[in-house]
Amino acid sequence: MVLLDIIKRELRRLTSRKIYVVMMLVVPLACSFFLLNLMHEGLPLKVPVGMVDLDHSSMSRQIARSLNASPLIDIDSDFESYHEAINGVKSGDIYGFFLIPSDFQQKAIAGEKPTLSFFSNMTIFVPGSLSFKGFKTIAVTTAGGIVKTTLVSAGADENMAGALIQPLVIRTHPLNNPWTNYSIYLCQSFIPCLLALIILLVTVFSICQEHKTGTSVEWLEEARGHMGIALLGKLLPQTVIFTSVGLAIQAVMF
Structure with missing residues (x-):
């Protein structure tokens, strides 16, 4: 019950400020679409x-x-x-x-x-x-x-x-990426790294905001003084949102 109260409190905080919506939804999806569109040809030509x-x-x-x-x-x-x-x-x-x-x-x-x-x-x-x-x-x-x-x-x-x-004819068959598509090499590393960086920034920001706005005492009191429950209740909604965003990006990529 205590964990559920903290989750509800965190959901209210996430929806009360636009920066959370922008950083957790708009930025990762926009950057992913930008990189995928930039590399849609696969290889720079001409x-x-x-x-x-x-x-x-x-x-x-x-x-x-x-x-x-x-x-x-x-x-x-x-x-x-x-x-x-x-x-x-x-x-x-x-x-x-x-x-x-x-x-x-x-x-x-x-x-x-x-x-x-x-x-x-x-x-x-x-x-x-x-x-x-x-x-x-x-x-x-x-x-x-x-x-x-x-x-x-x-x-x-x-x-x-x-x-x-030419005494020998050489035939090249690249495995797993026969098109030598740069998007397969780059987007699969850049986009997850970008998402991981955003997760790190939002996590640190949301916790530091409790101390900055003076609500950290209220946060711990609602968790009955258990820091583990307080962190779990705060980060669980973010985990669900970022997991959904990550799955959406994977669906677009593959």
Whole structure:
């Protein structure tokens, strides 16, 4: 009976101040929906990057089209020099750039081993790593295509040239998260941590409010001097509310 009286008292206190309603219901649900909506695509796509084409040949244009067709990056700007591109990275307009040197096609056809360069801003990890992955994929594919063309021109069979370039075909099957969805990694850790932080803050706030407003004596008297019963009666309604909010968040996530 004593515990029931304390629970009723705590329910009256929870409904008497808007801060409890906001902190226990509005904030966790709003933050959860915000994070889930922010990560709904699962993986950031089309990171803005730049292109420095000093060759202006058919091969360099093919490389640019391949880069732009990649789902990870988007050629947002074309630059005339390395310095313009690096300034674009420093200003934050792009997260990296791909540089094709002059006489690239001529050297590639002549077998002189031209160099493809790409630069990624790894200060911001996710777009930097995505741009690096997109650049590297196109660079490796271009190098393999040039080698294959050279071998076929030298008289090798096309299938044999392909087998020499890639003797093994690698198939990747990510377990449990085949879409490599970032939301599965991040939201399942961020949202529970956020809810735990809010629970800690509300618990401390509600107990300290008893001392601040001078009602702690009344609180203990109603519990007949038993601190354990007083805490149980105070925290039990909060536990029920936060458990319901947590289950609601789980239902939205899964």
